[in-house]
Amino acid sequence: MIHDYLSLSILLFCLGVLGVISRRNVFTVFMSIELMLNAANLAFIALARLHESMDGHVLALLVMAVAAAEAALALAVVILLHKHTGKVDTNVFSLLKG
Amino acid sequence: MLSQWLFYGFATLAVVGALGLILSRHPMNGAMCFVITLISQAGLYALLSASLLFALQLIVYAGAIMSLILFIIMFLNIQPADLPQETGRWGFLIGGSLAVVPIGLLLLKIVRSLPAGETTIIGNGFGHVKSVGLVLFRDWLLPFEIVSILLLVALVGAIVLAGKKETIQ
Structure with a gap:
């Protein structure tokens, strides 16, 4: 039973990595990162159920807070870049390229 | 049996x-698909008897962050x-x-080698607000404060x- 949950978590994480690799839309890349965080949360909670300790729940709570902070900052950066270039393509955002 | 089907x-x-999410062209379609993923993950948390995380997944993730x-x-x-x-x-x-599939297969092999957990019935408020809060404010107080500063x-x-x-003129 726990194996099924951990396998699903691995599958979701791999799908998130694929989304980050293969897409160029900045929103899709951002939501794929959120998907990876969620897969990690699922693994934390499944392992907390396995060991019957609630430290995994607390860790998932902290991951949620970090995801909220990341969402606020990343969307602010996206708004700024969209104002600057008028596009949502990650290949356009190459200001830091030397 | 019912929990297995769920x-x-x-x-x-x-x-x-x-x-x-990773296949749809417009980000709005992708976001709506991602909401489905988040809500079904909340259901999985409820199956793992994590009732506080179930509520927070619905309120914070599917509610606040996705909106x-x-x-x-x-x-x-x-x-x-x-x-x-x-x-x-x-x-x-x-x-x-x-590149990703071999890494995923390796992780699956690692997971299969874990000891199979007996799905015992646990009571005593496992995953409720009070017990999670006690663990949070006793053992994880410093990380909690650091996360508040991060927010x-x-x-x-x-x-x-x-x-x-x-x-500025």
Whole structure:
């Protein structure tokens, strides 16, 4: 039973990595990162159920807070870049390229 | 038995939502598919008897964070012509899966070698607000405070980045 949950978590994480690799839309890349965080949360909670300790729940709570902070900052950066270039393509955002 | 069927239903919905996220062209469709994934993950948390995390997943993730993302997507008013031309998308998908699938299979093998947990029935308020709060404020107090500072810094940073710039004369 726990194996099924951990396998699903691995599958979701791999799908998130694929989304980050293969897409160029900045929103899709951002939501794929959120998907990876969620897969990690699922693994934390499944392992907390396995060991019957609630430290995994607390860790998932902290991951949620970090995801909220990341969402606020990343969307602010996206708004700024969209104002600057008028596009949502990650290949356009190459200001830091030397 | 019922929990097994519920698990398969929620797992299918989560994978379908994730596939819709990475395959749909417009970010709005992807965001709606991702909401399906988040809600079915909340169901999985409920199956793992994590009732506090179930509520927080629905309120914070599917409620707050996703509505923020949807609000920004609608705020930017992206037309289909403004979307990036992703011509080599399938090539990148196949190449990326060539790199990711072996890592996933290795992780699956590691998971299969874990000892199979007996699914015992646990009571005593496992995963309820009170017990999780006791663990949070006894053993994890310093990380909790650090996360609160992180949220404050993110709030200030978001306002500084996205706020209106007053040009200094």
